[in-house]
Structures are given as C-alpha cells and as structure tokens.
Amino acid sequence: MDIKELLEQSKDAVTVRRVFGEPIRHGDVLVVPVARVAQGGGAGHGQGRDGKGEEIGSGGGGGFGYSATPAGVFVIKDGEVRWRPAVDVNRIVLGGQLVGLALVLTIRTIFKKWHRRR
Structure with a gap:
C-alpha cells in the first residue's frame, strides 16, 4: 500500500x-x-x-x-x-474509584502519623 x-x-x-x-x-x-x-x-x-x-x-x-x-x-x-x-457511566465510576482511593490513602497517612505520636 x-x-x-x-x-x-x-x-x-x-x-x-x-x-x-x-x-x-x-x-x-x-x-x-x-x-x-x-x-x-x-x-x-x-x-x-x-x-x-x-x-x-x-x-x-x-x-x-x-x-x-x-x-x-x-x-x-x-x-x-x-x-x-x-453521560459516560464508566468515566463516572472510574472517577469515584480514584476519589475513594485518594481518601483511603489520606486516612491511612493520618492514622500512621497519629499512631507515631502516641
């Protein structure tokens, strides 16, 4: 071709x-x-x-x-x-998962710092 x-x-x-x-x-x-x-x-x-x-x-x-x-x-x-x-439902679900992951990692970091101070 x-x-x-x-x-x-x-x-x-x-x-x-x-x-x-x-x-x-x-x-x-x-x-x-x-x-x-x-x-x-x-x-x-x-x-x-x-x-x-x-x-x-x-x-x-x-x-x-x-x-x-x-x-x-x-x-x-x-x-x-x-x-x-x-409306792209897949994009909404993926966005929700990313926000959830960021929230879990943030909470984990807060608990680790809080636990070290004790």
Whole structure:
C-alpha cells in the first residue's frame, strides 16, 4: 500500500456523517446525534543492508484508524435548539474509584502519623 492510497482511504473514513448521525424525527421534535471522532495514521518504507553496504531487501507499510464515542444530541423543538450531553457511566465510576482511593490513602497517612505520636 503506498502513501497516496492510504491518504485516500483515510479521507473516505472521516466525514461529517461520522460526527453527526442521521437526524431522527419524532413528532415535532428533531434529534441529531453527535459523536467525538479521532483518527490517526502513519506509513513508512525502509531498505535493509548487510555489513558490506549491499542492499538485501526492502519493505514498507502503513495504516490508519479512528474511534468514535457518543458526545450527545442536539434536540430541536419549536425552533429552539438544546444540547443534551451523553453521560459516560464508566468515566463516572472510574472517577469515584480514584476519589475513594485518594481518601483511603489520606486516612491511612493520618492514622500512621497519629499512631507515631502516641
């Protein structure tokens, strides 16, 4: 795969449709889903040489990838647009665990200092 081919495939993968989903109409309400999209890619080519400086082979490769996570929705009703963010429960749980761990370590440190003073 050469670099031009990789770039063409990458352009096709990242479109507005990846960020804004198909609008959903329910009665007089229009909902437009929105996602966070990130992409990355790379390519390379190289040649191998032996100890005498003679070429013994060459190769190349490349690739790209992207990810999308829900960000929320735009709700359009009666000409008024409202943003409703998506709630990531996993992030909330992880944050709670980190706060709990910090609390436990702080309490442990306080008890150790208190115990040494006695």
